[in-house]
Amino acid sequence: MANNKPKRPNPMGGNKGGKKPSFNFYWIYAVIAVILIAFTLIDWEGSSKKISQPEFEANILDSNYVDHILIKDKSVVEVYLNEEGLKSHYYKENKSKNDGSLLGGAQTGPQFFFKIISPETFGETIKEWETAHPGFDYDVDETNTLGRDILGWIIPIGLMIVIWIIIMRRITGGAGGAGSQIFSIGKSRAQVFGNGKSTNVSFKDVAGLEGAKEEIQEIVDFLKHPKKYTELGAKIPKGALLVGPPGTGKTLLAKAVAGEAKVPFFSLSGSDFVEMFVGVGASRVRDLFKQAKEKSPSIIFIDEIDAIGKARGRNAQMSSNDEHENTLNQLLTEMDGFGTNSGVIILAATNRADVLDKALLRAGRFDRQIMVDMPDLNERKAIFNVHLKPIKVTADLDREFLAKQTPGFSGADIANICNEAALIAARKKKKMVEMQDFLDAVDRIVGGLEKKNKIITPEEKRTIAFHEAGHATVSWMCEYANPLVKVTIVPRGRSLGAAWYLPEERQITTTQQILDEMCAAMGGRAAEKLIFGRISTGALSDLDKVTKQATAMVTIYGLNEKIGNVSYYDPQNQYGFTKPYSEETARLIDEEVKNMIEEQYKRAIKILSENKDKLVELAEMLLKKEVIFKDDLEKVFGKRPFDHVIPDPEEVKKEDANSNDDPIIPTDTDNSEEDID
Template sequence: MNVRNLAIWGALALLVIGMAVMMGGNPEVARAQPTKLSEIYQLAEQGKIADATLGDTTIIAKTTDGRTLKSELRALDMKTEDVLTQNNVPFSVKPDTGRNNVASVLLSLLPILLIVGFVFFMMRQMQGGGTRGAMSFGKSRARLLTEKQGRVTFDDVAGVDEAKEELQEIVEFLQDPSKFQRLGGKIPKGALLVGPPGTGKTLLARAVAGEAGVPFFTISGSDFVEMFVGVGASRVRDMFEQAKRSAPCIIFIDEIDAVGRSRGAGLGGGNDEREQTLNQLLVEMDGFEANEGIIIMAATNRPDVLDPALLRPGRFDRQVTVGNPDIIGREKILRVHMRNVPLAKDVDSKTIARGTPGFSGADLANLVNEAALLAARRGKRVVAMQEFEDAKDKVLMGPERRSMVMSEKEKILTAWHEAGHAVVAMKVPAADPVHKATIIPRGRALGMVMQLPEDDKLSMSRVEMTSRLAIIMGGRVAEELKFGDDNVTAGAASDIQQATRLARAMVTRWGYSDIIGPVDYGSDQGDVFLGQQLMQSSHISEETSRKIEEEVRKLIEKGKEDAREIMTKYRNEWEAIATGLLEFETLSGEEIANLLKGTPPSRPDISDDDAGPASAVPVIGKRKKPKDDGIGDVEPNPA
């Protein structure tokens, strides 16, 4: 609580105490007329006293004509009671009747005090707290970051070299504006950082400010919008006023799509608070001169919903794409986050980068942190490669649920289901290598087969898509072949959903159907809240919709047939993988390859028993008679 709040509450307390002192403790004492005690005795003898109240030092007497009299009593004076009794005057004895009871007054004022305090608290909450005054609704909430909060430079940003080159011009302009101005050049007034979540857009903006050594104001797009009309526009004006006083500087608006969505579109409409805020932002961005040295930077992962006026030249006239890093960028990012982590000698950042395709910078930072936490949990002093592998599995497949009790039937069914995915993935024409197969419950799945590409992939070919359909349907086909059509479970629900989504995209978006042709019938090309998808379904006739459904079904059925053919042809390999999963629960891609060659995995932590680890794994070429294993219901198992 600051000095101002203490002064306010102190003034309220003094006011209440003063009122209590002035009011006194007994209302009857305040209204009573002072008189002599002998006069009260005389009135009592005349029968003109209706009743009386005796205190320690005061008597209050009410006369028959409505007056209230008071007088002081002498200590240990018993005559008063005798006089009242002899003249049949009813009286009562109440100690401390004449005292000024401040505590009772404060107690009576407590509800009023609570109401005043509640109103004051609500006003402070609506103002957003802090030390601003009662009329600070329109003040900007932009925070000024200083070097005390950590100076960030381009050395702290890795994997986005192209984006750093684009922003280097802004740094040079802030450091030496005359270099551009004497040639008639104007620096872009605004730079919009566009990219998926976690790719380092905010970090890049801070690095620009750190490299240039200028003040950095940061605010979120949602901080502008309030329930009161006009507050957001006032905050925009105040933010630019602060920036002008600190120029040259950078204003960074994070998640600008919260306030910069397209105007006049969608299900809503009208000149609401958000649109007024956007209008004021557009005016301010186009209203200051370039030589003032104010650079506007913003970040979003939804550039498609931004208002076109926000993206025109003169406002955000430069868009910088910050995408997911490639394998070289991932290696650089890992090295940045490994600076403060004690590493074992076997840790290879290049190998980790190769096994994490599609990871963003935030994902890689989380991977390093998870590995460090695992090492600490295991009591190690350094983080080894095993911790990074386990952390990668946790991030990709979810945490292990070893405490979950699976029945033997569910375990057998899951093993054959996942073995079906694995053997099809190893035999289809085009597929990513199998990285790991497990029947240990992870996340919401009872088992999982994970594939990782050897290189970064930006697109998929038709043969890769049809192979993917076969892999996805491999689990369902495995249940049909092993347990019969009547005993197929709901374990392939997630697989069917994935296959349907992929096949529909092949038909409606990518033109992989000879009957439909290269026509885009995709239903996800717009946003409902922008009014871009409401009438789209009416553009597809019933006949075309029926053909689309038939083509989707054909693709999925073809995937099932391909999976069935592979598992029938390679029954021994399929059985070996399933039996290995039942024995070891988790198999890496290398262990599966060795298993198919007749070499079972060697696990030093598995104790020897009568059967031995190797006896549970059949050797290829010596097929064992299938057992009647039974089945059990399982949760969806992703491929």
């Protein structure tokens, strides 16, 4: 009976799917070791046993055991015994261990040998043996053994050389393996794309970032069609620095350049120049640019350039050597120094442009700084369209709604949401990924994994419900607070409850907007105080948020009347451990921050007192459902009177095009908004 039982997989990771196992080079080492051991142990004298000349004369020649002798190289005499000698007691006691008779064969070779003591007088000795022993027979072998002797020396030496070469190749990892730093430590570690090798990423795979793509595509177009620019006397920028928060697509843009450009593309990280040995970083920079110039026109991409591009002279007293500065100096010289550097374009990416050396950012090195910022609403929608291509989604999936639900998310975050949604749908054994899976993925990434089995007492659960209801109520009643999306008291990650809001797409923030956000954040603690007459530690994250907001308003944005229009913002840490203001100003800052927070706390209590019945109704609904949405809040509070309709950017463009009014030119161009937690 045939056994149709399926084979169990090999637990040791053996042959899978009938695939032949790969050859293991360690067998070569084993064979070489066996050969060397055999070469050492083999008795190269064959089956003969060595004796002395006097012993030959006394025990063999005088006993008439000699059949004949063979004189080789005028230095060695091989002795062949006759039948009587082979049967003699002497031979049986002194025969060689390598005698063929031990293997069952006949002994045909010489049984003994001895070295000639005096070659000059050995001829006289032979005559004496012939005279004393009639019938004595001998022969002379005049074969030249020089080649054999030389081969005996060459074979061991050759084996040693081969073993040395193999060991060195294994140590150095071939052309660039893990151990290559031993003998090529000063060589560049750049990954080269060219000659048909590509990243399989094009500009079509980069959604949003239209401004950044336009500048990058111009560089690629110059490399493809240089005459179009040079005929007009234009010079392409020597370098472009991609600056932006993590996950916004800086490295993805570089991959697209490597996939689109038809020139060699050298990609490496800033940390690849860093080594514990002195002078290695500068050597690798020289080698990188040498390779790039040999293959020019070419592009060099250095990711996380802040690893080697930090400003020189900072905290010099804490540094044991100037290896970092030597590497940076060499990079500056290669990018734009005394020598020419035509045909090599430098791309770099960092999210810490504020720490880079000023000499690195000047024109002639990095001529362009391309800002790769967080995507806006339309860009997030385009990013969703790219990452949803390989995912099986339902036909009614509202991608614009997903874009609105992910404000402040980077391209990497959106890619993670799409993947997480597919995992959630697969976990639920669905055939298609639905909208709810994406919403669950957003909650999972923002708040963490649900912990429904977390032990919470009924009293704690009631406190959490009123805390979250307080946030929802105050945010609903404050005009500039972010509109609520969902409130839950199901523990997620390290939080016992959470509220999700939908921030507006805005580039600048006014004082009232920040104050309303602070008031909404203090609504949780205010609800605890109003309902229970006590407060808890559950407002830790809220207090941290409002403290940072208030401190930023006073010390960075100049939004406090007593401190005035002064900013102590120090992104490059120029002040070090010192404060750029007096002790009296520090005390005033502390007072203003505290007063601002306490004022919003009292305001939150006032709002909740005026809507106490609705607060209780909302908290009871939250205790019952555990999760409530915007529609539930509208049933309790009615339609929110402050909801603003976000205008469609395309409609705004059409209105601007049809308008005959003169455009308003802003007098202050420094309207950049720093992130406020």
